[in-house]
Amino acid sequence: MAEKKQQINELFASQLNVANVGVEVFYQAVRDQNVPAVQVDWRPPAGGDARLAQVLDQLRRLPPERIEAANAEAHRRMDKGDPVWAGMVYAKDVLPDMDRYTIGHAGPPLRWEEMCGPMKGAVIGAIRYEGLADTEEEAVALVESGKIRFRPNHSVACVGPMTGMITWSMPLFKVVNKTFGNVAYCTVNEGLGKVMRFGANDDSVLRRLKWLEQVLAPALQKAVELHGPFSLKVLMAKALAMGDEMHQRNIAASSLFARDVLPALIRAVEDREQLGEIADFISGNDQFFLNLAMASCKAVCDAAKDIPDCTIVTAMSRNGTNFGIKVSALGEQWFEAPVLMPKGLFFPGYGPEDANPDMGDSAITETYGIGGFTMGSAPAVVRFVGADSVQAAMNYTKDMYEITQGVNSQLTIPNMDFKGAPMGIDIRKVVETGITPVINTGMAHKKPGVGQVGAGIVRAPMECFTGALEAFARSLNI
Numbered sequence: 001m002a003e004k005k006q007q008i009n010e011l012f013a014s015q016l017n018v019a020n021v022g023v024e025v026f027y028q029a030v031r032d033q034n035v036p037a038v039q040v041d042w043r044p045p046a047g048g049d050a051r052l053a054q055v056l057d058q059l060r061r062l063p064p065e066r067i068e069a070a071n072a073e074a075h076r077r078m079d080k081g082d083p084v085w086a087g088m089v090y091a092k093d094v095l096p097d098m099d100r101y102t103i104g105h106a107g108p109p110l111r112w113e114e115m116c117g118p119m120k121g122a123v124i125g126a127i128r129y130e131g132l133a134d135t136e137e138e139a140v141a142l143v144e145s146g147k148i149r150f151r152p153n154h155s156v157a158c159v160g161p162m163t164g165m166i167t168w169s170m171p172l173f174k175v176v177n178k179t180f181g182n183v184a185y186c187t188v189n190e191g192l193g194k195v196m197r198f199g200a201n202d203d204s205v206l207r208r209l210k211w212l213e214q215v216l217a218p219a220l221q222k223a224v225e226l227h228g229p230f231s232l233k234v235l236m237a238k239a240l241a242m243g244d245e246m247h248q249r250n251i252a253a254s255s256l257f258a259r260d261v262l263p264a265l266i267r268a269v270e271d272r273e274q275l276g277e278i279a280d281f282i283s284g285n286d287q288f289f290l291n292l293a294m295a296s297c298k299a300v301c302d303a304a305k306d307i308p309d310c311t312i313v314t315a316m317s318r319n320g321t322n323f324g325i326k327v328s329a330l331g332e333q334w335f336e337a338p339v340l341m342p343k344g345l346f347f348p349g350y351g352p353e354d355a356n357p358d359m360g361d362s363a364i365t366e367t368y369g370i371g372g373f374t375m376g377s378a379p380a381v382v383r384f385v386g387a388d389s390v391q392a393a394m395n396y397t398k399d400m401y402e403i404t405q406g407v408n409s410q411l412t413i414p415n416m417d418f419k420g421a422p423m424g425i426d427i428r429k430v431v432e433t434g435i436t437p438v439i440n441t442g443m444a445h446k447k448p449g450v451g452q453v454g455a456g457i458v459r460a461p462m463e464c465f466t467g468a469l470e471a472f473a474r475s476l477n478i
Helices: 002-012 024-032 050-060 067-080 117-129 136-144 203-227 232-241 251-268 272-283 288-302 361-368 371-377 379-385 390-401 427-433 462-475
Strands: 018-021 037-040 083-090 102-105 149-152 171-177 183-187 313-319 322-327 335-338 343-346 404-413 419-425 438-444 452-459
Touching: 050 427, 050 462, 067 288, 067 404, 067 419, 083 183, 083 203, 083 232, 083 288, 102 117, 117 136, 117 203, 171 203, 171 288, 183 288, 203 251, 203 272, 232 251, 232 288, 232 371, 232 404, 251 272, 251 288, 288 313, 288 361, 313 361, 313 419, 322 462, 335 462, 361 371, 361 438, 371 390, 371 404, 371 419, 371 438, 379 390, 390 404, 390 419, 390 438, 419 427, 427 462
Parallel strands: 018 037, 102 149
Antiparallel strands: 083 171, 171 183, 313 322, 322 335, 343 452, 404 419, 438 452
């Protein structure tokens, strides 16, 4: 929008030229006659919805010390956030009201009957991982008996990619926001192939999870004790400059993390064979840093929660059935809509008919302002997620500036003149412009137990934002 205004101003600063608003065929006809022209991508506010346009107008009439000041404070907190990896913990030791029959999942709340195939597959695997059932049939019977309690990870300061399973025995990264003192947690990335986050649940998946629990997590804890907390914001800034967007592409971030942690691991782990396994696992997993990025973004965004009159989004997440957002002024309330289907590229042998709709807590990266919001910084991710060109990726990032409060002063995009990443999604701007947040995502097979089948781009449903705006207006008696 700002770029279009600049083009129009430049156009009319010289000779008589043409600015076309509306049907693009008129713009093309003028350009065919070699007349300088610009196409204005104008649309009515709130998509022409009279009620929502009225709400937006009434919100604009409020004193600036209310919403604008509140949003500026949320942006300040997000910008000043300083996440550090402080060690490894276990869900049973740190999460409130946790027991062996509690399973955390990605996205807003949902019941077993509402779960998609990969989510059900992951639940079955999680139950077997905890030793509560030996077979799939026993696991399903346990769920149907009502003994398993499901809850969203976000309700207990956690996040998990894709299905997002968090159970009693699982190790978690502990990330502390040094500036504000709040803590966030995330599971350890399992690697690629058959993994629980994509719904796989066979014995190889469970063995890997036990190895993470019993071998990797204790070693990582020893490394932190030896080294001290690891700064994650510095690492994220470096990775962004090296071509990561830190949702679908984490190659630079994972490599930087390996470089930082391996010296401490070498000193901390006495068993040479175990050390070799750990080094192979970390250095061979291009997505290892994703989970640390997610916990970092969660810790930063949580610091912006519960600010009165604030219209900034503090969480976006999806469970394969519904997409949900939270808004600062509206606390823990979810605003939901049916989740959309990603568009992208598939692994050989798979196609759109195999894919499950969007899923995972990993949209917390876009909530902070990286991931799809910084596609312009990651040319190498473009073809992997199905974008048409590098310019198309940069255009996605440019659009995100239109719906955010400001920029990140430390996470900058080199090939966009070092402009800060767009940060602080404002529900008012989303509804007014009709531009919804863009998210980079992996795609799971719709059947449980198969795993990842591709990667792509998806949008957050507009209904989440219109619902949140209406609720916000009601909270102000508008």
